[in-house]
Amino acid sequence: MFSVLPRAAGSAMRQFQLPFARSEPRTSLLQVRFAASATLRLLEDCLEVSYEGTPMRFNYVWLRDHCRSASSYNSATHQRSLDTGSIELTLRPESSAVEDGQLVLTWPGGHVSKFSLGWLAENSHEGRKTVMEQPRILWNANVYQNARISAAKWDKFMSSDSELKKFLQNYLLYGIAFVDDVPATVEATEEVTRRVSLIRETTYGRMWSFTSDFSRGDTAYSQLALDRHTDTSYFQEPCGIQVFHCLRHEGTGGKTLLVDGFYAAEKLRQRSPENFELLCRVPIRHEYIENTENHRNHMTGIGPVLNIYPWNNELYMIRYNNYDRSVMNTMPHDTIRRWYVAHRELTTELRWPENELWVKLTPGKVIFIDNWRVLHGRESFTGLRQLCGCYLTRDDVLSAARCFGLQA
Ligand SMILES: C[N+](C)(C)CCCC[C@H](N)C(=O)O
Ligand SMILES: O=C(O)CCC(=O)C(=O)O
Numbered sequence: 001m002f003s004v005l006p007r008a009a010g011s012a013m014r015q016f017q018l019p020f021a022r023s024e025p026r027t028s029l030l031q032v033r034f035a036a037s038a039t040l041r042l043l044e045d046c047l048e049v050s051y052e053g054t055p056m057r058f059n060y061v062w063l064r065d066h067c068r069s070a071s072s073y074n075s076a077t078h079q080r081s082l083d084t085g086s087i088e089l090t091l092r093p094e095s096s097a098v099e100d101g102q103l104v105l106t107w108p109g110g111h112v113s114k115f116s117l118g119w120l121a122e123n124s125h126e127g128r129k130t131v132m133e134q135p136r137i138l139w140n141a142n143v144y145q146n147a148r149i150s151a152a153k154w155d156k157f158m159s160s161d162s163e164l165k166k167f168l169q170n171y172l173l174y175g176i177a178f179v180d181d182v183p184a185t186v187e188a189t190e191e192v193t194r195r196v197s198l199i200r201e202t203t204y205g206r207m208w209s210f211t212s213d214f215s216r217g218d219t220a221y222s223q224l225a226l227d228r229h230t231d232t233s234y235f236q237e238p239c240g241i242q243v244f245h246c247l248r249h250e251g252t253g254g255k256t257l258l259v260d261g262f263y264a265a266e267k268l269r270q271r272s273p274e275n276f277e278l279l280c281r282v283p284i285r286h287e288y289i290e291n292t293e294n295h296r297n298h299m300t301g302i303g304p305v306l307n308i309y310p311w312n313n314e315l316y317m318i319r320y321n322n323y324d325r326s327v328m329n330t331m332p333h334d335t336i337r338r339w340y341v342a343h344r345e346l347t348t349e350l351r352w353p354e355n356e357l358w359v360k361l362t363p364g365k366v367i368f369i370d371n372w373r374v375l376h377g378r379e380s381f382t383g384l385r386q387l388c389g390c391y392l393t394r395d396d397v398l399s400a401a402r403c404f405g406l407q408a
């Protein structure tokens with residue numbers, strides 16, 4: 001397994017910088033010793049706090065903006081009451097002190113702000129443990145199998161919060177997680193997903209249950225194999241999580257394929273930074289057109305294949321669906337050739353057999369897939385196969401994880 005830290009991207013992205021510019025403090029006006037190993041300095045444009053060995057700088061406007069006094073902040077709703085627009089941008093405190101592990105600042109006019117040193121350490125730029133929004137363990141089939149992640153069990157999952165927390169931690173790290181022993185019904189599948197989050201209703205329904213009956217205008221509703229892909233790439237915001245539960249299958253084939261899209265994309269970033277960068281930059285369109293007796297849809301989503309946060313180059317979403325990719329008319333002629341080369345290189349990564357995790361979904365086994373990261377596909381099959389599931393709202397899944405103290 002290679003590192004999960006985002007690597008510095010290639011040449012075209014080297015101009016990247018953290019948004020927090022570092023400038024040398026100019027004058028030291030005041031030094032106060034306030035704890036065994038902590039020092040406070042009121043500088044020209046910021047307060048420097050050296051606490052537990054880390055010097056941290058706090059902009060004065062930032063400090064006033066983060067004042068937790070009753071008139072500035074409603075701690076019952078966790079909302080700011082202060083109008084940030086009313087803070088003088090040249091503001092400086094009139095005095096500063098440390099009392100009982102708290103930094104106490106008095107502002108011109110007499111308003112007092114208090115900050116615990118621990119809170120400052122947690123929230124300073126310098127004190128932040130990691131620049132990653134979402135720590136992950138990227139995997140190929142070996143890595144995932146050797147990790148021996150156990151599936152949650154229905155009974156415990158439904159009743160024990162620590163079981164749910166463990167499940168969410170696995171989900172966040174690997175982008176997939178399983179619950180076993182779920183009754184093979186749509187209702188139980190709904191219950192198990194409601195334990196985690198809200199369901200995202202789409203044109204396919206809230207909960208859906210389908211066979212290969214071509215009830216909708218899409219290949220999923222057939223017996224054909226489906227190559228690895230992410231779903232709803234034609235949404236402006238693709239669904240965050242996909243849930244599958246195979247309620248019955250009397251026949252052969254139909255295994256589920258899972259591929260960690262971020263593992264493949266990071267390989268591409270290492271191997272060909274320019275191709276990685278191109279796939280981050282060039283927008284393409286996906287489309288879902290359905291015109292049947294009962295359903296009329298025309299959806300499009302536009303965006304790059306690889307989506308990274310501009311401030312740290314961390315991947316947060318891959319949109320990869322060769323079936324639903326629409327006409328390539330969103331880029332100039334000279335980019336097209338290069339885009340196909342880059343896309344081919346990513347496709348090659350995604351197709352290495354060692355990156356493929358194959359799972360036979362059986363009645364009772366529910367899988368949650370991070371549809372912004374892990375691609376799914378299936379083998380062709382024979383016989384009656386009924387699959388049910390739903391999409392989940394991403395924000396609510398992440399919120400559930402944060403409520404357990406997980407970094408999400
Ligand atoms: C999952 N469910 C069967 C309801 C919908 C399938 C959607 C299929 C579509 N081609 C896509 O990839 O988004
Ligand atoms: O039939 C399957 O296993 C999955 C089909 C699929 O890709 C989907 O429903 O999104």
Ligand SMILES: [Fe+2]
Nearest residue numbers: 220230231376
């Ligand atoms: Fe799919």
